[in-house]
Each structure stands twice: as structure tokens, then as C-alpha cells.
Amino acid sequence: MLTAAELLRIIDIHGQVAEMGLDQAGVMKLVTQTTLELVAADGAVIEIAEGDSLSYRAASGTAVAQLGVQVALMASLSGECMRRNEALTCTDAEEDPRVDRDACRRVGLRSMVVVPLMHLGQPVGVLKAMSREVGHFGPKQAELLTLLARVVGTAMYWATHYGQDDLFQRATHDDLTGVANRAMFLEQLRGALQRSRRTQQHLAVLMLDMDGLKPLNDHHGHSVGDAALVEFARRLKDTARGEDVVARLGGDEFALLMPSVSDADGVRRFELRLQEALRQPFVFRGQRHPVQASCGFAMHPADGVKAEQLIDCADQRMYESKRERKKARVDAPADPLRA
Known part of the structure; x- marks a missing residue:
């Protein structure tokens, strides 16, 4: 069960996202940085679906050097998370058949938790927290990141919605x-x-x-x-x-x-x-x-x-x-x- 302090932290992040307006890139960077502290992760990424793969579009911690890396949509825990539209946890990447093991080794992770990012009712990517330790994440961390991911999904919706709106373009450019x-x-x-x-x-x-x-x-x-x-x-x-x-x-x-x-x-x-x-x-x-x-x-x-x-x-x-x-x-x- 989440503590009052953890819920207040999520609310605070909601406020920070609101202050950033339509800066989608800034929102994603903020969320990955916040994830490190929120679940004591070594690295955090936001992956966006692009065809048959997912691309690291924002990264913090140990994952920064992997910005732009792509993982297979059909052979990764991230892809499984999108297909099932629910949070998934990997206890040990060396033993889990759902993961892209080579990609995990490149990033240096042993355990992770992945939650879907929703846009217009459909999963378009994932928020992933990583750890070098086996068994670092559990149900509590999955719940925290699920709440956090809702902020990202909402921000992506409004940034995309207004980014395509001619009236908004004329009002801001x-x-x-x-x-x-x-x-x-x-x-x-x-x-x-x-x-x-x-x-x-x-x-x-x-x-x-x-x-x-x-x-x-x-x-x-x-x-x-x-x-x-x-x-x-x-x-x-x-x-x-x-x-x-x-x-x-x-x-x-x-x-x-x-x-x-x-x-x-x-x-x-x-x-x-x-x-x-x-x-x-x-x-x-x-x-x-x-x-x-x-x-x-x-x-x-x-x-x-x-x-x-x-x-x-x-x-x-x-x-x-x-x-x-x-x-x-x-x-x-x-x-x-x-x-």
C-alpha cells in the first residue's frame, strides 16, 4: 500500500508537469529523472513504439548512454507490456524468457518494472525502471509507476492534440x-x-x-x-x-x-x-x-x-x-x- 508521502510526491509531479505546459520532451525527461528517486532505480527510460520496435526517447541514470536504442516489439518485456496493457515486473533478466536479453545486457540491468503509456486509449510506449540488482522491484513499485505513467500519457495527449491544431499553432507561433x-x-x-x-x-x-x-x-x-x-x-x-x-x-x-x-x-x-x-x-x-x-x-x-x-x-x-x-x-x- 502506498504511503501518504508517496501519494503526495505523485501529486507534486502532476503539478510540475502542469507547469511545463506543452513541452512534451521536457515532461518525458522530468518523468525519467523522477522515476530514479521514486523507486530507487539505477536507470529509467521512456520507450515509444516505432513500427516493429520500441525506441528509447528519454533516459536518465545508467540508461542515458542508451538514448536512441531500439528493442524488438515482439521479443521484449516492453512489447509484452504494451500487448497486455498492464504493468509487468522482471525479477532476473538472465532467467526471464520474455525479455530481450542482449538489450538488457547492453544497458546493464538485471531486474525491471515496465508500465504502459496510454495515448487516445491505446498504448503507445512504456515507462521502464531498471536496476542492476536481482529482484529489486515488486508490486509497490509497479503501482507507483502506473500512477506516474498516467501523467505522461495525459501530457502526450495534449501536446499531440494541440500540436496538430491550427488555431493553437497560430496562437503560439x-x-x-x-x-x-x-x-x-x-x-x-x-x-x-x-x-x-x-x-x-x-x-x-x-x-x-x-x-x-x-x-x-x-x-x-x-x-x-x-x-x-x-x-x-x-x-x-x-x-x-x-x-x-x-x-x-x-x-x-x-x-x-x-x-x-x-x-x-x-x-x-x-x-x-x-x-x-x-x-x-x-x-x-x-x-x-x-x-x-x-x-x-x-x-x-x-x-x-x-x-x-x-x-x-x-x-x-x-x-x-x-x-x-x-x-x-x-x-x-x-x-x-x-x-
């Missing part, structure tokens, strides 16, 4: 560039801050101001200016990592959320790569046009612990960078060849 808008960026940033406080992981916010948009609009027309904005957003997305969030906050103002960074030097190196990608001219209707940006960044928790503090700090540094670049152009010596 910029019509012109297709990247997140200000409202979505703030929601993602607040969710990332919640995770950062729990995991002690640093995050960074970059503010970018696209230089020269007004002259483009004035001299070449708004069609060229719009094309420059679209190209600017594309280069941002191409340079950003898969977990990063790119947003257009309005006009020529963009932002980038990096939810996990090691240190400020790493962010500076990324900023240099980003500036190099952005400064390349783009061609529109046979004409080459310059694309440049002023940039500034702030890190949590060094520069602030709230979303607004980080945005303001990054904004101030961005405008400071813009002023320094303008001053450098004014103070630059004249080219003698043009005298």
Missing part, C-alpha cells in the same frame, strides 16, 4: 517566420527555469536584434524586409540545437532559449557561430542583401532567477553590443584608397 512567439517563448522559459531549479542545470537566454531591417523596408520594400526576417529565423533555427527554442518577439527582435548549458564560455562560443551564420548575405530576387544582428545573453542563475530578469539582462547586453559596434564604425579610420 509567429505567422511570418513560423518560430515561437513571445507568449510561447515565455511559457517555455518559465518551464525551463522550473527544471533548472530542480536539476541545478544552467540555462541561457539570448536576445537578438536584426540590424538594418528599416533600410531594407525603406529602400527595397516590405517584401524584401519580410524575406530577410524569414531568412534570419531560418538561420537561427539551423544553428540552434534541437532542444533550444527560437522565437520572434516582435518586429526585428528575436530570442533564443538554451535550456541546458555548461558555462558562459560555451554560450560565447555558440554566439560566435551564430553571428557567423547570420552575417552571410542572402539573395532575394537576384539581389544580395546584408544580414547582421546585435546579440546579448544572460545565464540562470548568475544573471537572474526569473524570466523577466534574464530577458532584461540579455536585452541590456544586446543594446550595449549594438552601441559598441556603432561606435567602432564611427571611430574606424578612413580607407586611404577612397580618400
Whole structure:
């Protein structure tokens, strides 16, 4: 029987998931990390069905190195769990005929508990806890993870449902560039801050101001200016990592959320790569046009612990960078060849 403390822990996780909104990847990461502590597991994964196999889509603990690994749907305990739609426990992977023994050995597990993840009334994957010890899991751990899995299933439903909804897309994304808008960026940033406080992981916010948009609009027309904005957003997305969030906050103002960074030097190196990608001219209707940006960044928790503090700090540094670049152009010596 579950204790009051264990039930309260599950309720707390429900609240954390609600705070994360539609960040499906973040929810899965949170759940695998929570599973380690909840059932004293060595590793935890979320496996999603893909054709005839299940793929490790989120992983924590000893399973992190196996992210992306696939196990056979018809020859694994995970597949059996999905077919029977119920929690299953393996006492010893070396003796259990239901398991994919080679996959278990690669991960280094001897016992596990697997519970189904439901989406629209159908199992689409599993949550699995692993241990190096034989017989580590029992009915209590299966019950705890079954309650936890319901949170994941619900989050997956709403993320998928609204992700396919055009009205939701228009409400949360910029019509012109297709990247997140200000409202979505703030929601993602607040969710990332919640995770950062729990995991002690640093995050960074970059503010970018696209230089020269007004002259483009004035001299070449708004069609060229719009094309420059679209190209600017594309280069941002191409340079950003898969977990990063790119947003257009309005006009020529963009932002980038990096939810996990090691240190400020790493962010500076990324900023240099980003500036190099952005400064390349783009061609529109046979004409080459310059694309440049002023940039500034702030890190949590060094520069602030709230979303607004980080945005303001990054904004101030961005405008400071813009002023320094303008001053450098004014103070630059004249080219003698043009005298």
C-alpha cells in the first residue's frame, strides 16, 4: 500500500508537469529523472513504439548512454507490456524468457518494472525502471509507476492534440517566420527555469536584434524586409540545437532559449557561430542583401532567477553590443584608397 508521502510526491509531479505546459520532451525527461528517486532505480527510460520496435526517447541514470536504442516489439518485456496493457515486473533478466536479453545486457540491468503509456486509449510506449540488482522491484513499485505513467500519457495527449491544431499553432507561433512567439517563448522559459531549479542545470537566454531591417523596408520594400526576417529565423533555427527554442518577439527582435548549458564560455562560443551564420548575405530576387544582428545573453542563475530578469539582462547586453559596434564604425579610420 502506498504511503501518504508517496501519494503526495505523485501529486507534486502532476503539478510540475502542469507547469511545463506543452513541452512534451521536457515532461518525458522530468518523468525519467523522477522515476530514479521514486523507486530507487539505477536507470529509467521512456520507450515509444516505432513500427516493429520500441525506441528509447528519454533516459536518465545508467540508461542515458542508451538514448536512441531500439528493442524488438515482439521479443521484449516492453512489447509484452504494451500487448497486455498492464504493468509487468522482471525479477532476473538472465532467467526471464520474455525479455530481450542482449538489450538488457547492453544497458546493464538485471531486474525491471515496465508500465504502459496510454495515448487516445491505446498504448503507445512504456515507462521502464531498471536496476542492476536481482529482484529489486515488486508490486509497490509497479503501482507507483502506473500512477506516474498516467501523467505522461495525459501530457502526450495534449501536446499531440494541440500540436496538430491550427488555431493553437497560430496562437503560439509567429505567422511570418513560423518560430515561437513571445507568449510561447515565455511559457517555455518559465518551464525551463522550473527544471533548472530542480536539476541545478544552467540555462541561457539570448536576445537578438536584426540590424538594418528599416533600410531594407525603406529602400527595397516590405517584401524584401519580410524575406530577410524569414531568412534570419531560418538561420537561427539551423544553428540552434534541437532542444533550444527560437522565437520572434516582435518586429526585428528575436530570442533564443538554451535550456541546458555548461558555462558562459560555451554560450560565447555558440554566439560566435551564430553571428557567423547570420552575417552571410542572402539573395532575394537576384539581389544580395546584408544580414547582421546585435546579440546579448544572460545565464540562470548568475544573471537572474526569473524570466523577466534574464530577458532584461540579455536585452541590456544586446543594446550595449549594438552601441559598441556603432561606435567602432564611427571611430574606424578612413580607407586611404577612397580618400
